[in-house]
Amino acid sequence: MSEHKRLLDTATGPLISQEEPTLFEKSHPGRIGFSLPTCPVPEINPTSVIAGDLCRGEISELPEISENEIVRHFVRLSQKNYCIDTGFYPLGSCTMKYNPKINEEVAKISALATVHPLWPEKYLQPALAIQYQLQGLLSSLTGLENFTLQPNAGAHGEFVGIKIMKAYHDEKEKKGGPKKTKVIVPDSAHGTNPATCTMVGYEIVSVPTGPNGIVEVADIEKILSPEIAGIMMTNPNTCGLFETHIHEIAKLIHSVDGLFYMDGANFNAIVGITKPADLGVDIMHINLHKTFSTPHGGGGPGSGPVGVRSHLKKFLPTPLVIKEGSQYKLQKDLPESIGRVSGYYGNYSIHIRALAYMLSLGTIPNTEETYVKKMSTAAVLNANYIRHRLRPYFKIAFDSICMHEVILSDEIQEKFGIKTLNIAKRLMDYGYHPMTVYFPLIVHGAMMIEPTESETKETLDQFCDVMIEIAKECETNPKVVLEAPTRVNREKIDELRAQKQPRLRWLPTSI
Numbered sequence: 152m153s154e155h156k157r158l159l160d161t162a163t164g165p166l167i168s169q170e171e172p173t174l175f176e177k178s179h180p181g182r183i184g185f186s187l188p189t190c191p192v193p194e195i196n197p198t199s200v201i202a203g204d205l206c207r208g209e210i211s212e213l214p215e216i217s218e219n220e221i222v223r224h225f226v227r228l229s230q231k232n233y234c235i236d237t238g239f240y241p242l243g244s245c246t247m248k249y250n251p252k253i254n255e256e257v258a259k260i261s262a263l264a265t266v267h268p269l270w271p272e273k274y275l276q277p278a279l280a281i282q283y284q285l286q287g288l289l290s291s292l293t294g295l296e297n298f299t300l301q302p303n304a305g306a307h308g309e310f311v312g313i314k315i316m317k318a319y320h321d322e323k324e325k326k327g328g329p330k331k332t333k334v335i336v337p338d339s340a341h342g343t344n345p346a347t348c349t350m351v352g353y354e355i356v357s358v359p360t361g362p363n364g365i366v367e368v369a370d371i372e373k374i375l376s377p378e379i380a381g382i383m384m385t386n387p388n389t390c391g392l393f394e395t396h397i398h399e400i401a402k403l404i405h406s407v408d409g410l411f412y413m414d415g416a417n418f419n420a421i422v423g424i425t426k427p428a429d430l431g432v433d434i435m436h437i438n439l440h441k442t443f444s445t446p447h448g449g450g451g452p453g454s455g456p457v458g459v460r461s462h463l464k465k466f467l468p469t470p471l472v473i474k475e476g477s478q479y480k481l482q483k484d485l486p487e488s489i490g491r492v493s494g495y496y497g498n499y500s501i502h503i504r505a506l507a508y509m510l511s512l513g514t515i516p517n518t519e520e521t522y523v524k525k526m527s528t529a530a531v532l533n534a535n536y537i538r539h540r541l542r543p544y545f546k547i548a549f550d551s552i553c554m555h556e557v558i559l560s561d562e563i564q565e566k567f568g569i570k571t572l573n574i575a576k577r578l579m580d581y582g583y584h585p586m587t588v589y590f591p592l593i594v595h596g597a598m599m600i601e602p603t604e605s606e607t608k609e610t611l612d613q614f615c616d617v618m619i620e621i622a623k624e625c626e627t628n629p630k631v632v633l634e635a636p637t638r639v640n641r642e643k644i645d646e647l648r649a650q651k652q653p654r655l656r657w658l659p660t661s662i
């Protein structure tokens with residue numbers, strides 16, 4: 152398509168035709184964006200150094216484009232991206248909060264960013280100090296005495312935590328203890344939970360979610376047995392609700408010498424208010440990239456520190472960052488450790504961001520604790536505000552005070568032939584990133600909305616106004632919702648065809 156036609160279409164045609172031509176289409180013979188100096192060394196024939204079938208031979212017909220055209224091309228493409236710096240991102244379960252730029256500035260400070268992990272410890276002191284301080288803050292927020300920062304994602308943290316659970320039971324088994332083969336996982340769990348337990352070699356015992364969206368004590372009692380190695384529970388859970396029986400459940404698990412693993416991906420709702428160790432938790436991971444701010448998406452980057460009670464410290468991955476006198480050290484002599492789980496010491500630049508974020512919230516006078524509590528209370532308030540505004544128009548899956556996220560169901564809209572996927576696509580027409588859809592799996596047509604603490608009341612109101620408008624459209628003009636999106640850069644894919652291919656079906660979009 153010519154540039155001229157593209158511009159004409161922008162003014163007159165439907166928005167869908169705003170395709171950006173490729174560089175090849177924009178190419179014009181003789182235009183130059185950048186010229187290389189003549190090569191000062193003799194040219195090598197690539198086929199002489201690269202194995203034959205890996206070498207494509209001569210590259211011909213590269214696009215010829217001027218500098219300003221190529222800059223505009225890539226900037227235009229970048230502007231088609233939806234990002235937290237341009238708009239509200241209600242993706243539930245992912246905690247897509249605004250990430251203050253000060254964290255990026257701190258992570259970029261060259262003295263911190265250029266540290267090499269193979270330097271001797273004495274030169275690594277500032278980096279180790281950051282990690283040590285972060286471990287300490289995580290300990291004070293969770294009540295769990297020891298932390299490793301090595302895991303590079305939430306799922307990676309889960310793996311480390313369940314390996315520690317296994318190491319604990321293996322040791323007891325060697326001394327004649329019972330064989331532990333099963334881990335209890337609620338049916339509302341994030342898919343990584345059962346996957347992790349299976350990878351470590353445990354069998355999953357699924358526990359159903361009760362009518363109020365939380366696990367009931369009686370259901371745990373029913374499945375409790377000496378083979379139970381532990382429970383893996385998310386709190387607040389993926390229904391956005393606080394597991395109010397957690398204390399009693401922990402007691403039951405401990406009564407069969409099981410360990411309580413808490414998936415702390417939803418820590419954003421309770422951090423600074425409740426310490427998981429006080430609830431009976433033995434092991435947990437935290438998603439630094441969610442709760443403590445790092446831009447993430449599309450699979451990374453992440454950091455999933457794992458905290459444990461002191462009797463499990465000996466199993467943590469090596470090396471551990473410790474302090475002796477005024478010196479920070481990497482402790483490697485942990486014979487019972489599950490071993491190293493990451494190249495070097497984890498995702499260090501995310502550790503810097505997390506620490507910068509926590510400290511920038513301010514410290515409570517005369518303590519080392521930060522005001523993270525302000526953040527979690529605002530996150531919970533915002534989610535409940537959305538729940539309250541939308542409940543006359545949508546079915547709320549579990550209509551009680553929620554934590555940091557609220558889940559709607561498409562039950563009301565289904566009467567008009569509209570499903571969650573249609574609503575999500577219509578949101579895109581209104582300029583919003585959709586919420587998480589079809590997760591958790593136990594809610595019919597789930598729409599999971601997590602506003603986070605970083606949004607203003609005006610933003611929340613605008614979003615709710617749009618959702619209410621869509622709910623009205625479902626009744627009065629369902630066609631417009633069914634045909635959505637029509638005002639975005641990409642055409643609608645053939646969903647019916649996609650649904651017939653089993654691998655493409657209703658994958659939860661959460662990360």
Ligand SMILES: *Cc1c(COP(=O)(O)O)cnc(C)c1O
Nearest residue numbers: 244304305306341343416453662
């Ligand atoms: C995000 C999330 C995970 C996985 O974390 P990653 O960093 O994406 O690996 C696990 N459990 C829950 C509840 C989550 O929300």
